[in-house]
Amino acid sequence: MRYRRSRCLTCYWRDGTFVVHPYPHGTPTSLHPVAAEVLSAFEEWTGPAGAAKALEHLTPETVEEAVAVLTEAGALLAEDSPEAHHDEEIDRHWSAWAPEASFLHYATQNDYLDSEISTQDPDLMPESDLMPDPAQMPPLFTTYPDAPRHPLPRSRAGLRAPYEQVVHARRTHRDFTRDAVSLETLGTVLSTVFGPVDFIDSGHGALYRRTSPAGGSRQELDAYLGALNVTGLAPGWYHYNGLEHSLELRREGLTRDEVVDVCAGQEWAGDAAFMVVLAARLERMSVKYRTPRCYRVCLLNAGHLGQTFALTATALGLGPSQTGAFNDGLIAERCGLDNAGHTPLYVLAAGHPSPDGPNEPPPATLTTFAHTPLRASQTATSPGSV
Ligand SMILES: Cc1cc2nc3c(=O)[nH]c(=O)nc-3n(C[C@H](O)[C@H](O)[C@H](O)COP(=O)(O)O)c2cc1C
Incomplete structure (x- = not known):
């Protein structure tokens, strides 16, 4: 089986421990920082044996163990798995804004589900368990x-x-x-x-x-x-x-x-x-x-x-x-x-607005619409052929 590092992955330190946080499917997992080195060997589809060759100072057993943990966490994705396909899709759609925006978006998806939701609160926002004095x-x-x-x-x-x-x-x-x-x-x-x-x-x-x-x-x-x-x-x-x-x-x-x-x-x-x-x-x-x-x-x-x-x-x-x-x-x-x-x-x-109005763009014309696909099935045509 070959694996690749999730493209949707952020690593950071929290409370002194190194955390590997794949999104949106993975689980934030505290690991030894050497995990980052192992992950770097999986830039492209690679088997554990191939990765072990690139990580000469680690034993093949250590690499294999790390692969198991990183796969479990969702940081390594198995070739042809649905997660790997979704990871590629997210990477494609968010490439202009990654990793900052995609991490914020996906790492905070569904986080209501893990919290106790107060039924008293008017908008059902999850509350902190401990409200200060x-x-x-x-x-x-x-x-x-x-x-x-x-x-x-x-x-x-x-x-x-x-x-x-x-x-x-x-x-x-x-x-x-x-x-x-x-x-x-x-x-x-x-x-x-x-x-x-x-x-x-x-x-x-x-x-x-x-x-x-x-x-x-x-x-x-x-x-x-x-x-x-x-x-x-x-x-x-x-x-x-x-x-x-x-x-x-x-x-x-x-x-x-x-x-x-x-x-x-x-x-x-x-x-x-x-x-x-x-x-x-x-x-x-x-x-x-x-x-x-x-x-x-x-x-x-x-x-x-x-x-x-x-x-x-x-x-x-x-x-x-x-x-x-x-x-x-x-x-x-x-x-x-x-x-x-x-x-x-x-x-x-x-x-106070200018008496000439808000200096708007000109209204769209027939020509403009001809260059604009309004529906998925429609392709833009040359001017005049609407
Ligand atoms: C969140 C947000 C950010 C915007 N930022 C800018 C901006 O940086 N510069 C600017 O000229 N207009 C900005 N606009 C105005 C938009 O360009 C404008 O709303 C849009 O062209 C539609 O025109 P309308 O507001 O007259 O309907 C912003 C609008 C919003 C809602």
Whole structure:
């Protein structure tokens, strides 16, 4: 029988032991680090005897034993096995993003199945067995009590635009006028998207809900503001304190160039009136939900907040944007985050939209469709032959 090293394999040290972690079928297994050397002899289909020749300093018996253990763990795959075929398929489909993204995706698949699921929890997220003493729980709200603060107006800008109109009008805007956004409008965006709507009893103390759904209502995502062009607010970096409805100064000063810089050179971002950084305070989620899949939930939560931000900004007559391309370290530094337990996930922005509209791509024409397979059975044809 010949074997090959799984293409979907990550090795690491945990608590001082070397772990071989094949995914998605294998089992993370603690092994002697020499396992890595044995695995390296199975780059292509090889029998144990052939591998033993390449591993001269190991006896054939040791190699054979290692092969048995590594096969059991799923790190070595038998030729023509269904697992080997699936491994090749995953390797092919994920090659652009491997190993980082494929490992996160597959190593966290089904991890609910190994956890006890609480039936009391509104969204059936697996809980940690040991909830800390309430005094040890991370605070619900991030606050900077010593920071200079700017209370926001309690008056709200109108959000009465019909839903049908708002949901269809929402577009990503990259062209903005130089008009400043009023503090009232900014305050309405922040309180509507990030402020508490109500408080609930979780059984382990109070939690709060926002206008967006959030896994376990942990509200691990804090909102930091990069204010560039807001009436009555000095340009700079702030934290939105949702409990107080105030802005806490993190760093004075912000320029157009700096915004472009933190948004990975995207010029349009520098024309927005403000940006909002969603930063995860991991502990607020991980103190209760211990499985690594919950990191995916943090990303999903960020998406929900992004959509509510876009719809709210649209309803207020602003043009919203969002970007996944930003300089994480620089943003963390500007917002005063340690980029360890408190780390940026998503960047949103808004400003007054250019009267010319959002500078959209042109609508698709008959010619465009002729070059686009819309269904699996259809092949693209030459222009004019639709
Ligand atoms: C998660 C996410 C990341 C995005 N990142 C960028 C980006 O880095 N730069 C950019 O110009 N647009 C970015 N966009 C905007 C998309 O290009 C835009 O949503 C898409 O073209 C569809 O247009 P629409 O939003 O007007 O429907 C992003 C959108 C999302 C949802």
